[in-house]
């Protein structure tokens with residue numbers, strides 16, 4: 306989905322991580338819920354945005370009141386990579402949100 310917001314600083318776009326070795330870890334500091342993603346899957350959702358900007362684009366899935374998660378790019382080391390579960394994008398559902406206006410205004 307194309308992103309209308311253009312970040313002023315595009316220091317580290319997600320596509321930079323697309324060497325197949327690096328992943329993105331998203332962790333809630335509050336409940337410690339954590340998921341690892343392939344950069345490609347995140348690009349499909351957010352566009353090729355700055356990695357740091359993902360924090361404010363995402364929310365804890367346990368409870369949105371937990372606020373924004375900690376987002377970091379990482380390359381799993383040998384030990385870390387064993388049994389590492391990576392969350393894959395299964396489907397991207399488009400929700401239709403009606404927006405109304407009064408006529409005449």
Ligand SMILES: [Zn+2]
Nearest residue numbers: 333336365371
């Ligand atoms: Zn949480």
